[in-house]
Amino acid sequence: MDPTLSCPLAWYGEGGKTVRGMSYLPASLDKVLERPETEVLVRARGLTKEFGGFTAVDGIDFDLYRGEAFGFLGPNGAGKSSTMRMIGCVSPPTSGELSILGRDPVRDGSAIRARLGVVPQEDTLDVELTVRENLLVYGRYFGLPRRVIRDRTAALLEFVQLADRAGDKVEPLSGGLKRRLTIARSLVNEPEILILDEPTTGLDPQARHVVWDRLFRLKQRGVTLILTTHYMDEAEQLCDRLVVMDHGRFAAEGSPRDLIARYCSPEVLELRFDPEVQDAAADKLKDFPAERTEALADRILLYVPDGDAALAAVRASGLEPLTSLVRRGTLEDVFLRLTGRRLED
């Protein structure tokens, strides 16, 4: 394919030479790549959302830059979806300042939505239409000309690997296929920002990896991603920066590596004891020389620089765990440290 091509087909096509792992980009995006970090696409100050008496989002501040993948990590009920809906201009903020692409979502919501792509938490696919028709109809909602949509549909179905199911009805598709279709649909208007609300929840591991792969390619092409998740592996894999969110507030902010280095030791020793001796063991381990000790309902975590050495020391002190596991620190430990709860609670 011609490297100077700026046809939209090049945006999502799989062909072409790769240069240092990156596929072709339309000419218009070259400028963007020169200054990837400086343009702020979404700015929020003191953003609050209340439903009746319940505060879902409690005065958060953040800036989102063009070209990055930004993650909101937190358990269910943390306020992530409410924040996504506010950024997606389908929910007016109760108070605070929010500007998206330089405009006010309350006044210019329609114009902003024309430049966003949304992958919602529950698939809102049209079950009365086929796979291809879903894309055609959705593109029409944006007012795109039919010829343009038809071209893009073919390229998009190719991108999410659904080209052979184009004529099928949506209902019998599996969860993974439906999610891929939703992602394809969200790209019909070539959005500048793609908002994904828990993109891989409920999918089997193989489907998750396919979705991650697609999102990673989009990131390489310069699409700004905003995603929410309660899976730490997803956050670590996809996000350049993330915030840990709980009860509507930010608990921490930074890149996954920074957060783990800041809030967690390099290694974690997990010990599981017989339920009867669990409490006695926990007491005894309180004085153990570890950076931190965490007693969960079913196991005890010891945050140490060297897990194997710590395990030997535990055994030497007379305690004999039923099972033990040495692993590296993860975002789940960060979350546990910051909020006192586990991500899945």
Next chain:
Amino acid sequence: MSESVSLRMLPPAGLLGRLRRAGTDTGSLRLVERHARAYRRVWLVFISGVFEPLFYLLSVGLGLGVLVGKVPGPGGQPIPYREFVAPGLLAVSSMNGAMFDSTFNVFFRLKYAKLYDAVLATPMRPAQVALGEIGWALLRGTIYAIAFMLVMLALDLVHSPWAVLDVPVAVLIGFAFAAIGMTGTTYMKSWQDFDYVILASMPLFLFSATFYPLSVYPRPVQVVIECTPLYQGVVLLRDLTVGVVGPDLLWRAAYLAALGVAGLYASGRRIGKLLLV
């Protein structure tokens, strides 16, 4: 693309501005396009909707007509029963079709298919969704009304050139009821609430001088019925079909149009309130 969208976004202030925006808006047509695509697969269901008023016409108009003989039509002179009941059936079928589409189908799309959630994540606005849904109901209504008129012509039930206006008036009736129905649907919480729809539409169907003239009722009841929208629609259609026209028809049409516009506005706002929360 963003420039053209922003031009459209410049809001002219006030109600007139809103109406002008609604009038030149093509956004709502996109929803109509979606419905047309979805119904292309089940076109037989679409076509079969024509048969319902047809069966009623044959049964009640012809079968019962023998028993009933002649009834006083608009303007006082007696007309055969089948010519009396046919415009009434047209009005009723417009009402039923519009209400069914705007209640049952809209509720399903709102709560289960979550169609409007997907639509409102695009540049489409709640007012456009409401207009699009009502536009679709009207499109169906027009097709059914034309089919019914053709049958009426075939059975020699039409004797006046004014009957050409029957189709637009039937669409107007559908507009009024689709708008009202859609507004009501936005307040429904579960399928049981549909009994209220039946509660409203069945008495309207039977008691709006569709099957027999208003003179059968005592005067106080007549006054009550004269306020209901279906009665106005039935009278409009009957007068036009028989050929007895007067200036009062304009008032009746305005009444239906006002109901439709009010329902359109209210349902747009309700959808916004429900989904853009």
Next chain:
Amino acid sequence: MAALSRGDYPPGPPRLPPGGLPPGDPPALGGLRSPQTPLTVRAFRCWLTVYRRIWRSSIWSSVLGPVCYLGALGFGLGTLIDRHSPASLGGVSYLAFVAPAILASGAMNTATAEASFPVFGSIKWNRIYIGAQASPLRPADIFRGHLMFMLMRLAMNCAFVVLVMWAFGAVESAWVVLAWPAAVLTGLAFAAPVAAWAVTVKVETSFAYMFRFAVMPLMLFSGTFFPLSQLPAGLRALAYATPLWHGVALCRAFSLGTAAQDPAGMLGHAAYLAVLAAAGIWAGARTYRRRLYV
């Protein structure tokens, strides 16, 4: 851990003869049938519990429909007809003529409404049948339990309509008491076959066709609003073959008091409806098993 060899895998389910269903369930293990509640009644109770939630709203449609139709057609149209052609209905007022037809077609409407969407929805939407499958209930019990519920609703609605008929003065004879079971039988003659069919339906548009092309023409052309003698001979023969006409004739004969004049005819009508109902019950056990055993 050593890999399992082929011989270690547990044996699979018994293979079925091609094209056949498993043999009918053996009677449930001792203790499941007596002295505890019969299985059919358990299924029935499920529907009763559902109904307790929604009975108030269903009263409206059961109550309102017959009252409105009787009022509008019986009184409104009746005034016109009695004035014009009082002799064409065999000497009775139009109200007395049409009221039993409203009773019978109301039974048909209730039956088809209860036997179509609730059955379909119990597999596709709220999945009541799927839940019941996982219990000792057999598919035939699920079918019969639901049918019992439909019978209950039919009985309630028809009893109410008979009362309304009597209150409006549309009843000419004390035999109308038998019109109540006649109407229930009419309803059953629709409910059982429709339920047996509905459980096999895969898309709900089929029901739209049934209502538009079967139920509605039946309601309009089975001698309900006008005597059957007005139909051309070919259509008349068609009407004689359909169940609603038999139900209307039966109810009308009881309501007008003419039943005693033609007991053989009445038995004929009742037999026709009973055979249809029995066929539906027989077929339903089979279709339910075919659908719920997959």
